[in-house]
Amino acid sequence: MCSKKYYAEAAENNLLDPHIRTLAAPRVGVLLVNLGTPATATAGDIRRYLAQFLSDQRVVELPAALWQIILRCFVLPFRPRKLVPKYASIWMDQGSPLLVYSQAQAQGLQQQLQAHGHSIPVRLAMRYGKPAMHDVLNELTALGCERILMVPMYPQYAASTTATAVDELNRYLRKRRNQPETRFIKSFCQHPAYIQPLVQSIQRHWQQHGKPQRLLLSFHGIPRRSVVAGDPYYRECMLTTAAVREALIDADVPVFASFQSRFGADQWLEPYTEPTLRQWAKEGVQSVQVACPGFLADCLETLEEIQQECRDAFLEEGGQNFSYIACLNDDKDWIAGLSDIVLQNLGGWELPKVTN
Ligand SMILES: C=CC1=C(C)c2cc3[nH]c(cc4nc(cc5[nH]c(cc1n2)c(C)c5CCC(=O)O)C(CCC(=O)O)=C4C)c(C)c3C=C
Ligand SMILES: [Fe+2]
Numbered sequence: 001m002c003s004k005k006y007y008a009e010a011a012e013n014n015l016l017d018p019h020i021r022t023l024a025a026p027r028v029g030v031l032l033v034n035l036g037t038p039a040t041a042t043a044g045d046i047r048r049y050l051a052q053f054l055s056d057q058r059v060v061e062l063p064a065a066l067w068q069i070i071l072r073c074f075v076l077p078f079r080p081r082k083l084v085p086k087y088a089s090i091w092m093d094q095g096s097p098l099l100v101y102s103q104a105q106a107q108g109l110q111q112q113l114q115a116h117g118h119s120i121p122v123r124l125a126m127r128y129g130k131p132a133m134h135d136v137l138n139e140l141t142a143l144g145c146e147r148i149l150m151v152p153m154y155p156q157y158a159a160s161t162t163a164t165a166v167d168e169l170n171r172y173l174r175k176r177r178n179q180p181e182t183r184f185i186k187s188f189c190q191h192p193a194y195i196q197p198l199v200q201s202i203q204r205h206w207q208q209h210g211k212p213q214r215l216l217l218s219f220h221g222i223p224r225r226s227v228v229a230g231d232p233y234y235r236e237c238m239l240t241t242a243a244v245r246e247a248l249i250d251a252d253v254p255v256f257a258s259f260q261s262r263f264g265a266d267q268w269l270e271p272y273t274e275p276t277l278r279q280w281a282k283e284g285v286q287s288v289q290v291a292c293p294g295f296l297a298d299c300l301e302t303l304e305e306i307q308q309e310c311r312d313a314f315l316e317e318g319g320q321n322f323s324y325i326a327c328l329n330d331d332k333d334w335i336a337g338l339s340d341i342v343l344q345n346l347g348g349w350e351l352p353k354v355t356n
């Protein structure tokens with residue numbers, strides 16, 4: 001083919017578009033994904049959020065038709081109204097803490113990667129509610145990201161959290177003609193870049209409040225039968241606990257694990273957090289501190305259930321001193337750790353440099 005004709009055809013097919021950078025490395029993007037939270041602390045928005053979240057068959061593993069009847073008749077008409085004062089009690093000026101702290105981590109991570117010399121867009125999406133994964137994935141691909149690393153914001157893998165985010169990513173890919181290349185981080189339950197900032201945050205808390213008689217690590221529960229069916233979540237929570245225990249071995253503070261936020265009538269992972277704290281107070285334990293390492297961002301489950309309800313329960317049974325150790329949120333050591341974990345998982349992908 002003569003070159004004139006070749007270029008004419010190429011131009012017609014937009015192949016000579018000056019924006020096409022044939023020699024440039026594919027752009028890399030990072031997608032942080034957290035669970036999701038209501039848009040406002042009103043019954044309507046909480047209902048919309050719960051309806052989407054609890055209709056996910058990765059979350060409630062009952063026959064769908066039966067569960068939809070229970071959900072629509074017994075859960076959605078009542079639970080949202082009960083949750084309004086709870087969400088209202090933790091709501092921040094900028095919105096739901098889960099969203100505010102997760103966004104802060106996305107921004108912090110992008111800046112940290114930039115400080116390492118990498119120009120990598122980092123965006124936050126929520127599995128339920130907004131910002132929706134589909135929209136944010138569209139945004140990243142519109143920015144030219146042909147390679148996307150998804151980072152579910154759960155240090156311990158569970159089918160009800162990590163796997164459902166992966167499912168949603170795959171649903172997105174199924175609709176794309178030109179699919180971006182994707183990876184996801186399965187878990188980082190004993191990664192030093194996660195354990196170290198976690199331990200440091202506990203030690204900082206001790207500098208301010210003193211050491212407790214007992215330290216409780218409270219993880220979000222899941223149904224026991226999910227673990228029996230093969231979910232590695234329990235094992236991963238125990239690995240995190242063992243890593244924290246080992247790092248604090250010289251402190252002489254016994255470290256325990258428990259599970260919170262039981263939902264429904266099934267047996268969930270045990271021991272349950274609140275009954276454990278009540279029992280300890282009855283046995284004469286006077287001071288406890290509780291941290292929630294399975295949550296990277298404070299939320300309803302930590303700020304209301306642990307910091308408020310569990311404190312009340314412990315004091316009600318005669319405990320004297322309760323304090324809650326905040327999640328890693330926008331802690332700078334954690335942001336640095338997160339960027340280490342991300343860079344490790346970007347291995348083999350050429351990373352665009354920051355150009356000034
Ligand atoms: C951190 C990991 C989480 C796991 C594992 C998890 C499993 C799980 N959760 C429910 C039911 C509910 N969870 C709710 C809130 C909630 N859950 C997580 C995280 C995990 N859940 C977070 C971060 C939040 C907080 C959201 C916020 O807006 O702040 C709720 C809603 C609140 C309530 O009604 O109590 C429900 C319901 C199940 C069934 C489950 C595993 C099967
Ligand atoms: Fe949950």
Ligand SMILES: [Fe+2]
Pocket residue numbers: 261300301305
């Ligand atoms: Fe809860």
